[in-house]
Amino acid sequence: MVDAIAHFSNWATVILMVIGLYVVLARGNLIKKLVGLSIFQTSVYLHYIGPGKIVGGTAPIIAEGFTVYSNPLPHVLILTAIVVGVATLALGLALVVLIHEAYGTIEEDEVLGREDDS
Amino acid sequence: MIAAHLPALQVVIPLLAAPICAMLRRGSHAWAWTMVVSWAMPVIAFAILLQVLEGGTISYWLGSWEPPWGIEYRIDTVNAFVLVLVSVIGAVVMPYARASLEREMPADRQVWYYTMYLLCLAGLLGMAATGDAFNVFVFMEIASLSSYVLIALGRDRRALVAAYQYLIVGTIGATFYVIGVGFLYVMTGTLNIADLAERLPLVENQRPVLIALTFLIVGLSLKLALFPLHFWLPGAYAYAPSVATAFLAASATKVAIYLILRFFFTVFGGSYPLAGLGVPLVWIALSLAAIVLPSITAIYEKDVKRMLALSSVAQIGYITLGIGLLSEAGLTGSIVHLLNHGLMKGALFLLVGGIAYSKGAVTVDRIAGMARRMPLTFAGFVVAGLSMVGVPGTVGFVSKWYLVLAAIERGWWWLAILVVASSVLSLVYMGRLVEASYFRPSAPDSTDDQEMPRSMLASAWVLVAACVYFGLDTDLTVRVAAQAARTLLGTP
Numbered sequence: 001m002v003d004a005i006a007h008f009s010n011w012a013t014v015i016l017m018v019i020g021l022y023v024v025l026a027r028g029n030l031i032k033k034l035v036g037l038s039i040f041q042t043s044v045y046l047h048y049i050g051p052g053k054i055v056g057g058t059a060p061i062i063a064e065g066f067t068v069y070s071n072p073l074p075h076v077l078i079l080t081a082i083v084v085g086v087a088t089l090a091l092g093l094a095l096v097v098l099i100h101e102a103y104g105t106i107e108e109d110e111v112l113g114r115e116d117d118s
Numbered sequence: 119m120i121a122a123h124l125p126a127l128q129v130v131i132p133l134l135a136a137p138i139c140a141m142l143r144r145g146s147h148a149w150a151w152t153m154v155v156s157w158a159m160p161v162i163a164f165a166i167l168l169q170v171l172e173g174g175t176i177s178y179w180l181g182s183w184e185p186p187w188g189i190e191y192r193i194d195t196v197n198a199f200v201l202v203l204v205s206v207i208g209a210v211v212m213p214y215a216r217a218s219l220e221r222e223m224p225a226d227r228q229v230w231y232y233t234m235y236l237l238c239l240a241g242l243l244g245m246a247a248t249g250d251a252f253n254v255f256v257f258m259e260i261a262s263l264s265s266y267v268l269i270a271l272g273r274d275r276r277a278l279v280a281a282y283q284y285l286i287v288g289t290i291g292a293t294f295y296v297i298g299v300g301f302l303y304v305m306t307g308t309l310n311i312a313d314l315a316e317r318l319p320l321v322e323n324q325r326p327v328l329i330a331l332t333f334l335i336v337g338l339s340l341k342l343a344l345f346p347l348h349f350w351l352p353g354a355y356a357y358a359p360s361v362a363t364a365f366l367a368a369s370a371t372k373v374a375i376y377l378i379l380r381f382f383f384t385v386f387g388g389s390y391p392l393a394g395l396g397v398p399l400v401w402i403a404l405s406l407a408a409i410v411l412p413s414i415t416a417i418y419e420k421d422v423k424r425m426l427a428l429s430s431v432a433q434i435g436y437i438t439l440g441i442g443l444l445s446e447a448g449l450t451g452s453i454v455h456l457l458n459h460g461l462m463k464g465a466l467f468l469l470v471g472g473i474a475y476s477k478g479a480v481t482v483d484r485i486a487g488m489a490r491r492m493p494l495t496f497a498g499f500v501v502a503g504l505s506m507v508g509v510p511g512t513v514g515f516v517s518k519w520y521l522v523l524a525a526i527e528r529g530w531w532w533l534a535i536l537v538v539a540s541s542v543l544s545l546v547y548m549g550r551l552v553e554a555s556y557f558r559p560s561a562p563d564s565t566d567d568q569e570m571p572r573s574m575l576a577s578a579w580v581l582v583a584a585c586v587y588f589g590l591d592t593d594l595t596v597r598v599a600a601q602a603a604r605t606l607l608g609t610p
Contacts, residue, residue, distance in 0.1 A: 017297075037290070040290070040293060044297055044300065048303070051304045081296065088289050091266060091267070096282070099282060102278055
């Protein structure tokens with residue numbers, strides 16, 4: 001039980017991961033799929049940052065009275081991943097706008113249905 | 119010394135050239151600029167390959183930060199070979215691009231096409247050059263995001279849907295990859311690939327490492343379109359602009375396969391823990407399914423681009439099959455097929471693009487009797503098609519030869535027979551195209567068909583000629599591929 005609480009951040013990561021992936025797979029609305037994708041990507045940020053933090057650790061600057069430091073590298077990595085996530089979301093939304101202009105709908109089944117007509 | 123900085127230049131030049139390209143307002147200027155940049159790439163790649171063949175592995179420290187703290191570009195025979203493949207295909211399709219794109223998209227969009235093309239090239243070359251697992255992810259996303267745009271620029275509205283689906287699947291694949299890398303980082307505290315390889319044996323067989331392996335395999339398999347994770351590929355390749363299809367089909371999936379090689383063999387050290395977990399058997403089973411099932415679908419497919427895309431999935435099956443055999447002959451076959459498949463599928467997609475140039479969508483019915491009016495296009499089709507089947511004297515034969523050897527080496531005669539028998543499937547679907555174009559009467563409305571412009575034909579025929587040349591003179595390709603295989607297996 002104590003173990004399960006101690007791994008709280010891992011639980012949060014996994015739950016977000018599964019929610020995100022489920023939304024991507026289960027929703028037919030193209031915007032909702034992107035929302036799911038974003039949640040999925042966000043879980044990965046936690047996956048990196050969680051283990052980098054040590055309880056009581058400070059920023060890694062050598063100073064009087066501090067001996068425990070958190071690892072700064074995961075933050076830097078995730079800063080990059082966040083930028084990638086934003087770019088992906090922006091491009092995805094731009095594509096949805098174009099799909100809406102071309103098909104007049106953003107529901108996946110309707111889009112695919114109209115492809116068969118043409 | 120400029121020679122010492124070639125690994126960085128290989129990636130930095132196209133990356134910096136892309137924003138400059140975006141500022142050029144006219145399609146022809148952007149084309150000329152991209153042409154110059156993309157032809158500089160194979161020069162650099164060959165120089166790197168020569169350096170590696172003569173002097174062994176290159177370790178380039180970006181900003182002179184010592185690995186594992188700084189990012190290292192680590193280039194051995196394997197990725198030098200991949201750099202050559204990507205950059206050569208990237209250069210050869212450029213003369214083709216101009217006339218083809220002028221027909222397919224308005225002038226203001228061409229500039230964006232070339233910008234995205236350069237970014238995609240930079241991303242793919244970066245994925246191959248870097249020796250840092252997280253850096254791979256960054257370049258993977260550069261290459262992927264730009265290729266979504268390349269596909270969305272296709273003139274059919276279905277290109278948008280295909281690009282969207284590819285975006286969803288590609289992002290899931292890349293995120294799986296980065297989750298896997300995260301687990302490895304937590305367990306070892308390093309992201310440098312060479313360093314990972316050293317530290318992983320210390321945490322051997324612990325659960326997070328196995329989970330990492332699982333995420334990496336699934337993520338990269340989505341990227342390389344391993345059956346049954348290939349569903350995004352036919353749509354994406356069928357509706358993208360012709361030249362983008364040829365470039366992506368010949369290079370993008372190949373770089374993902376390179377990453378699989380890198381993680382299977384360099385990071386996880388070949389047989390550990392793959393063999394113990396039964397990974398190779400599952401891998402071989404999926405490869406065989408990839409060879410057979412999409413080929414059968416391809417036989418019934420009416421749209422020629424889609425047919426070729428399905429055939430790509432099958433050809434990727436041959437490559438992954440060689441990897442699953444875990445032997446020198448198998449790996450040699452796989453690595454040489456990376457190049458060979460790039461050459462022949464690049465040639466075929468360029469030729470189909472040439473037919474689309476006058477016809478729009480290309481279906482089997484529409485090409486009926488066209489060989490008489492477009493003799494050069496269809497002659498190329500026959501040669502590249504024979505190569506796909508694996509007729510001796512073409513590159514397709516060379517790869518299959520090594521795969522069959524590897525299967526016999528393991529004592530798996532049934533596998534050798536299956537590899538040879540599966541060629542019949544390619545013969546059937548390629549044969550359908552040849553039959554329609556040469557022996558059927560023409561459709562009444564098609565009397566004004568003519569060959570594609572010379573610049574396009576030249577690009578396509580360079581690849582067709584390479585299919586034959588490297589089929590006859592196998593010394594260069596097989597020698598490098600065999601050395602790459604030995605590097606991966608760690609045998610001298």
